[in-house]
Each structure stands twice: as structure tokens, then as C-alpha cells.
Amino acid sequence: MMRTMILMGVATLALAGCLPKKDKAAENAATPESTQTETQALAPSAQNAVTFHCGSVVVRAAFDGQDKAVMMVGDQTYHLQSVVSASGAKYETAAGTAPAAMLWNKGDAAMANIPGHGELNCQAQGAKMGTPASMNPVPAQASLVQNTEWQVKMINDAAPVGDRPLTVRFDDQGRISGFSGCNRFTGAYDLNGDTLAIKADMAMTRMACLSDDAAQQETAFTQVLASMTQLQAQADGSLIMRNAQGQQIVLHVPPMQ
Template sequence: MRLISTDFESRSRRLSMMRSRACDRSWHIWVLPFVLALSACAAVPDAPPAGRVLAGEHGVREEAFAVKLRCDDRVLTVGYAGDRMQLRAGDELFALRPVPAASGAKFEAEADPATTFWSRGERAVVTLRGEPLPGCRVVAHGSQAFRATGNEPGWRLEIYGPQLRFETADGSVRVFRRSGEPVASAGAMTWSLQAAGGPLTVTASDAHCADTMTGMPYPKSVRIDYQGRAYQGCGGEPAALLQGPEWRVEDIGGAGIVDGSRVTLRFGDDGRVAGAASCNRYSGAYELTGEGLTLGRMLTTKMACAPALMQQEQRFLGLMAQVRRFEIAADGALALVASDGRRIVARGN
């Protein structure tokens, strides 16, 4: 899976073509380097003790993190304790400090230079006590990270740990400040801060939102109030809408499904989708980008079943290969939409 890496330059360019406006070429975002660059530039006035600490002594709570990494079969997280960035590996926490790097953003543990974390866009190079961890990639953003975008005018918001950045595509608004802790209310989170141009308020509501240009669904509806203007858009990670529960298919291409048959989907944070195809089990890769969702070639078991089930299985797998995007309906149903508009409709168990 490729998690969404918002390319604001391309979004701005498409909007400019629609409105015959020039785009701002400074809007190319790479998610993880931005996360880490904030920490690399920030002062750390009240840092906790340096080096390796056991989880639970101090530092980020287990469920609070900015970025989750999967390195083959190991899961690591990068998060914040106040202004301090930390790497969690199992039951250990390593306090990180920035070090020079030719590209990306590189950190090492303060008490162990052989423990390093080097971001490379959606991938990272990680060593623990001198041991390289292979295949490290970003698989999720946690409660210490929040991103949102909007159109007409184009804008983006990124909050990572203690820092907030809000910018418009035309460059007329640029705010980069400490964000403080969000305030939780019924169905919403609110960040408030005093920027140079006046008070800025971000409200992220628990209401599904679809991008007005791409149709991509997001888990949050976002409103930003700044300098007498309200900016509307979508936020959170679209992957959060897909991953986790098992989806039970109710309809394949408008033809329903065979009574009593079982067709399911489960999207994992490892970039794999798997389930029951009617007769056989299947699994394969999926890719989620800023433009949509695609599914790779599915591998299946080789059982034989009744002809009706085998025919349904072929229809299901054939339609999956044509999926280009997904939607979440108001009632929570998932629709995988093919290039010709046909749909696979499923509901969470």
C-alpha cells in the first residue's frame, strides 16, 4: 500500500487549469520529512532525560504517536513527549536528536548513535543498536498527526506533535506556529492559536467528507477560521476508512450475490487485501494514493465449488481488478468503484 502523499502542486495545477490560473510551484509535500523537519528546527526547552527509557516511565503513550512504521515483521512508532521526538521499538523508547543528512531528515538516539532513524518520504531507514531493519515504510499516522486539504481556494493544513502549518496555494496565507493541545468536544476536535495575522481556529468534525476535486473520501470534515474567512475541506487519513473491519460484500456489479454465499474484504495496514471470494480465499496488494484506489493481481486457493459460486467468484475477482476509487455512503457502506462505474458494495461486520 502507498499511503496518501498529498501532492499539492498537482492539485493546484488541476484547479488552475479549471480556473485558468497559474499554480504555485512551491507546493510539493513529502509527508514524513516535513514531520521530522519540524522537530529538527524546533527548540526543546524542557526536554526529558536523554537516551533509552522503558515504556511507561515517561514519553509518548502507546496509543499516541505521529507516524507508525512497519519494518518487515516489526512495528515502530515515532511520537512526541512535549517537544521531544521519540522512537518506540517494542518496550523501549529512544529520545531522538537531529543530525546532518544529505537528504530527508535524519535522527539518532541521544545515548546511542548506533540507533538511527532516517526518513525517505513514505519509507525510512532505521537501525537499532547498529542493526539495520529492512523494508521500513510508513503505514499509518496517529493521534499526534493530522492533515487536511481544501479547494477553491486551495489550502493545506499539517499538524505534527506541537507544530501546526497552514498555507494557501497562492501563498497569500502562511502560518507556522506551535499548535498546543486540541480540545475535544462532542464529535469534534478543535485547535486554537494566536498567529501573527490574528487568531486561527481549526475544527475537525467526525463527519465523512469527500474531496471536491478527486472524490476521495476522508474521515473528517474540517473548517479553518482565520482573518475573517472560513476555509472548508477534508482531513484525516482515507486509509482509516478502509482498514480494520472485515467488509461483507452485498452486491457485485448490480447483480447481488448468491444466497448464502460469503464474499468478504479486509484491508490491512501492510498494503494487503484478503478475504473470501465465494469459493476460494484470495489475497493481494492494494495501493491508495491521492487520486484513488487500485487493487493488484489476486492470488487464490484452488478449490472447486458449485458452478454458481465459481461464476460469482470470477465476476468478483474480475471487477476487483478494475477498481479505481472507493466511496463511503452515509449509512457506512463501502463501494469499490470500477473504471466503468460498476460497483462492489460491502458493509462492515
């Protein structure tokens, strides 16, 4: 009897040794190529990640500047997509995805809903709350920037003068347009992440300005506008455009009266 049991055990071990082992490469190949590419493209790294401190929880996030983000918390990765929000840039996991996660980025500040941690208030690493100049670069999401008429709030440190607001509009076909104080303008732009390029050959109407101040402001505004190279979101939902010389234009959407 004992001899029989020993022989059966040996046979079992031998059979187990013949079973095919799982091929790690095959497992990786089973992952959709598009998902692998997307993860690699947006994987938070030292170069493209924004780090948020949410109490004792550290969140790293990477944005594609369009409508996707990747949020990493510890060894967990959450793929998020943009949703409409009143201000800032809000990202959530797709409807029906479990566990659900959310990151609502407002420049220096953010709010995160992290599985296992709940809803947390966050602060961008190295940022000082309420100091726009110190905020970490956060790309202004194209889907939220486009097809909105933004009013010019500040040109460098000065508010525009005149009875009619200066405006800027980015459409979803690569066209920029607006009102510069006396005339309307139109041109082309490119937005890739927070990198902005406005083509220099903007067209303008030829209406005469009613005052020298208006004419000087229009010339200064259009020249600075054409030189903008960066577009970033602010905590209050406004946008800041900057050029290589540090000049800036602040855009906002005034509250409805």
C-alpha cells in the same frame, strides 16, 4: 527652545530611517519547511478540492488520502488530522490547537465546526442528497479503510448470493485478502488518494464450489475486483470501488447484532 525641539525631531527621523527593515524573505524562511511543503501539497485547488456549501458559508477542503486534510473558509486555513469515527471520514485540529475546527465528511453530506460560525450542516457542491452516483469524489481515507473486514454488499446492481458473505480486507502493509464465495484470496494493492490499483496476480485456494451459481459468482467477483481503479467513501460509511468501465463493488460493515 524651539530650535532645540526641531533639531531633536530631525535626529529622531534620521535614526528611524537607519533602523533595519523587516526582511519578508527572512520571515518566510522562519516558517518550518515541512509546514510549507505540507500546505503546498494539500492546498485546495480547482483540481483537488472538494467544495462544500454550509448554509451561507463556503468550505473548500483537500485530502491527502491518508490522515490529513486542509480546510479553507474565506482567508482562514485549518490543518486537520483524522480521528476515529463511526462512519465517513472525520478530521479535527490537533488536541490543544486554538481555535478548534472539524470537518466530518460523509460523501454528499458533511458536518463542519468552523470558528466564528459554529457547527454547520454541509452539502458537496453539485451533489444531490441521497444519490450516491452524483457525489463528488472523496478519497476513502486509508487509515479507516485498512484492517477492517468489509463485506460485499453489491456487485454492480446485484447482491451476492450464498450463505456466507463475500469479504475484502485491506491491511496496512499493502496486502488485500478476503473470501470470494468458495475460496480465499490474497494479493497486493496500492491506494493513493482515491486511486486504487489491485495487482492482477492474486493467489487463491483451490476449493471446489458447491454449485454452478457460486462458481460463476466467484469468477465474476474476482475478475471485477482485480479491475478496480477507484475507491470512494459514501455518506453511510460504506465504500464504493469502481473501474474504468463503470462497474462497481459496494463494501460495508453490517451493524452488530
